[in-house]
Amino acid sequence: xxxxxxxxxxxxxxxxxxxxxxxxxxxxxxxxxxxxxxxxxxxxxxxxxxxxxxxxxxxxxxxxxxxxxxxxxxxxxxxxxxxxxxxxxxxxxxxxxxxxxxxxxxxxxxxxxxxxxxxxxxxxxxxxxxxxxxxxxxxxxxxxxxxxxxxx
Numbered sequence: 001x002x003x004x005x006x007x008x009x010x011x012x013x014x015x016x017x018x019x020x021x022x023x024x025x026x027x028x029x030x031x032x033x034x035x036x037x038x039x040x041x042x043x044x045x046x047x048x049x050x051x052x053x054x055x056x057x058x059x060x061x062x063x064x065x066x067x068x069x070x071x072x073x074x075x076x077x078x079x080x081x082x083x084x085x086x087x088x089x090x091x092x093x094x095x096x097x098x099x100x101x102x103x104x105x106x107x108x109x110x111x112x113x114x115x116x117x118x119x120x121x122x123x124x125x126x127x128x129x130x131x132x133x134x135x136x137x138x139x140x141x142x143x144x145x146x147x148x149x150x151x152x
Contacts, residue, residue: 007092014089021086021120024079028123031072035130042137050141061145065138072134075127083120087113 041047049068053061090113097106 010089010092013085017082017085017089018116021079021082021116021123024075024082024123024127025119028075028079028126031075031130032126035133038137039133048141049138050145053145058142058146058149061142065142068138069131069135072127072131076124076131079120079124079127083117083124086116086120089113 038049050061050064053064056064090109094106094109094113097109
């Protein structure tokens with residue numbers, strides 16, 4: 001009884017998780033484009049992402065940096081978990097199909113399950129790369145702001 005309840009809850013989670021995987025993949029594509037555009041803008045002399053914060057306290061600027069980086073960090077960490085859920089939920093019914101001798105039906109379930117994890121891992125990879133790049137850029141700007149305030 002309890003096992004059936006868990007299986008039904010897991011099956012109910014499949015569609016929301018697949019939608020979240022798709023959203024995270026689309027967001028990762030958007031993040032990749034935004035990071036490339038920011039990289040091009042940073043080639044111009046004097047470009048600063050934190051330029052509007054010159055008169056704010058350092059703690060507030062640091063909080064703004066964390067606020068800018070948090071969505072990328074979450075994308076890199078949560079996407080693989082969603083991919084794992086998207087893979088594991090269909091495996092139970094697929095294994096039951098294999099046991100019942102319906103290999104073709106199980107193969108279709110396996111391929112869709114693995115597509116979810118591939119998209120989720122791709123989103124996570126983009127998120128982690130963008131996070132690292134943006135973190136380096138923002139930390140360099142923060143060090144520059146600290147240095148300029150220390151010299152003043």
